[in-house]
Amino acid sequence: MGIRLLRKRSGAYLGDITREDLDLMIHQFEEESSSDQDYFVDAMTIDLLHDAGASENLLNLLREAVGPTDGTEIRWEEV
Numbered sequence: 224m225g226i227r228l229l230r231k232r233s234g235a236y237l238g239d240i241t242r243e244d245l246d247l248m249i250h251q252f253e254e255e256s257s258s259d260q261d262y263f264v265d266a267m268t269i270d271l272l273h274d275a276g277a278s279e280n281l282l283n284l285l286r287e288a289v290g291p292t293d294g295t296e297i298r299w300e301e302v
Contacts, residue, residue, distance in 0.1 A: 224301050228284055231261050231296035237284050244281040245299060251275055265294030 226245045228237040251271060252262050262268075269285050288295050 226299055227302055229298050229300065230288065231298045237288050237297065238280070240281050240284065241278065244278055247272065247275055247277055260300065261296055261298035263294055263296050264289055
């Protein structure tokens with residue numbers, strides 16, 4: 224099974240990540256419930272994930288998703 228990242232509102236595909244990256248995100252982010260699959264990401268979040276050992280692939284996908292904005296909401300799903 225793979226894990227894909229999507230923009231929360233539009234559902235636009237951002238890219239695929241590894242189970243290890245998903246586990247890292249789940250560990251680093253505060254989840255509202257055990258079924259929570261969405262996160263707000265900004266530059267500070269990306270720095271936090273970098274410091275926690277996230278892969279370059281995940282970091283690049285998140286940087287592209289945030290772009291020049293103050294942040295964006297993403298979600299993940301297993302495929």
